[in-house]
Amino acid sequence: MLSIFEVLSLPARRDIIERLRDGPKSVSELADALGVSQPIMSKHLRVLRDAGFVTARADAQRRWYELRPEPLIEVAQWLEPYRWMWQDRLDLLGRHLDELREGDEPT
Structure with a gap:
């Protein structure tokens, strides 16, 4: 198998x-x-x-x-300890995009 x-x-x-x-x-x-x-x-x-x-x-x-869903849940559980590797980067990207959006707003 x-x-x-x-x-x-x-x-x-x-x-x-x-x-x-x-x-x-x-x-x-x-x-x-x-x-x-x-x-x-x-x-x-x-x-x-x-x-x-x-x-x-x-x-x-x-x-x-x-x-x-069960096998996909198993995959997600296996990946959980590694989430920190991309989570911080996604948070940084989100903040960067927010800053760019704020810069585009009319004053």
Whole structure:
């Protein structure tokens, strides 16, 4: 079984996760949106399902895939100790942008 980070290492799988943020999608919808064949999409979805990122629901001839939050929560928890590395920089950027905006205001 692949680790969460191995699953997320392929851009195609990250694109699928991104598409599923808006709600359940069928294999054909995802394949069309991402410009890949249905067999290739099915392989990526199987990896995502096996890793717990998505659930599948059969509806007649179609399978609907839906995003599960648990693996993403696990990634966020793993990243938490490193948040300080970018948080301070984002705060500095925000202050800099505020200063620039204040300089643009008419007096």
